[in-house]
Amino acid sequence: MFPKNCWYVAAHAHEVTASLFARTLLNQAVIFWRTPDGAIAALEDRCPHRLVPLSTGKTVNGLVECGYHGLRFDAEGACAFVPGQDQTPKNVNVKKFPVAERHALVWIWMGEASLADEDLIPDMHWMDAPGWRATTGYLHFNADYRLVNDNLLDLSHETYIHKHTIGNDAVADAPVVTEVIDDRVVRAHREMPNIDPPPFFALAQGHDGRINRWQIAIYMAPGFNMTEVGFHAVGTDRVDDHLMMRPIHLITPETDHTSHYIWGLARNFRLDDDELHENIYTSTQQTFSEDRELLEMQDCRLQEEGMPKLPQMAVKVDKAPVTGRRLLDAMIQRETADPSYCAVPALLADDGIVTQPFAQAAE
Numbered sequence: 001m002f003p004k005n006c007w008y009v010a011a012h013a014h015e016v017t018a019s020l021f022a023r024t025l026l027n028q029a030v031i032f033w034r035t036p037d038g039a040i041a042a043l044e045d046r047c048p049h050r051l052v053p054l055s056t057g058k059t060v061n062g063l064v065e066c067g068y069h070g071l072r073f074d075a076e077g078a079c080a081f082v083p084g085q086d087q088t089p090k091n092v093n094v095k096k097f098p099v100a101e102r103h104a105l106v107w108i109w110m111g112e113a114s115l116a117d118e119d120l121i122p123d124m125h126w127m128d129a130p131g132w133r134a135t136t137g138y139l140h141f142n143a144d145y146r147l148v149n150d151n152l153l154d155l156s157h158e159t160y161i162h163k164h165t166i167g168n169d170a171v172a173d174a175p176v177v178t179e180v181i182d183d184r185v186v187r188a189h190r191e192m193p194n195i196d197p198p199p200f201f202a203l204a205q206g207h208d209g210r211i212n213r214w215q216i217a218i219y220m221a222p223g224f225n226m227t228e229v230g231f232h233a234v235g236t237d238r239v240d241d242h243l244m245m246r247p248i249h250l251i252t253p254e255t256d257h258t259s260h261y262i263w264g265l266a267r268n269f270r271l272d273d274d275e276l277h278e279n280i281y282t283s284t285q286q287t288f289s290e291d292r293e294l295l296e297m298q299d300c301r302l303q304e305e306g307m308p309k310l311p312q313m314a315v316k317v318d319k320a321p322v323t324g325r326r327l328l329d330a331m332i333q334r335e336t337a338d339p340s341y342c343a344v345p346a347l348l349a350d351d352g353i354v355t356q357p358f359a360q361a362a363e
Ligand code: FES
Pocket: 047, 048, 049, 050, 051, 052, 066, 067, 068, 069, 070, 071
């Protein structure tokens, strides 16, 4: 269901502290903590003594102490202390996962550890780059991560699910151009000229005058999504006067039917406006909660019906999500055929280019 030889986002960097942080990823329970030098450690959440979760315990002087009998383990997974005895058992190691901290995110490699290469971490620099400010949040979805990706590649749903924040009729009415960028990335592009601003856009521009809006849903398998959201007031210049937001949706499977939705919404305007920052948080959590409500019902129904293939009938808006699934399936197949295969990440978007209205006919 998911490729393993690639980096996944486990958490926002600020979530991992000197205390234990437990999270299940790709059906494996993991604990994270920061050692006294600030580095992040990640071990399987399983005590090798009597197999209780290590997350029952706590950290002590940079070691993790099991909550049952107090054995302590270091960041390498080695046993460093046993209460009541001087000797510590050798050759007893808790499984350790490669981790990295980049772009204000914690990354984890759940596959073959010897293949973990930090050069393969996707570029998410908008999360902490100069000139951008990201509002961040987290939601837990009781839904297959693939359904979440599907949803993010078909944004016609904004008209129906998100009419109180980012959607209005213009979204579903606008034609979409779908492009495969490489073997990991697909983009679905919509232009919405001269439309009324949905509530979130009125909030962002500070008034409710009409806008020219564009939206590009970009997906990189297995679970990296960015929506390039650009707009400018009608009568102003697209290149000089646009405002840009990059909602970044990092979808990491927890189990086959549950997902972590780790998000950041980076903007390149009103960087010092803390009130806007708070409003973006509230509005975005609301928006993604609306997706969650629907996707959880969908996953439940799919399980009841024995996981039938989707879509059951094809309409134009399915093109991008169906293409995204094809890229993901191919990535999994390549890894299955060659366990040493690692997919190379592609560029999600280029800050140097303000997307121009597409020239080719929309499909
Ligand atoms: S089960 Fe962990 S110390 Fe005994």
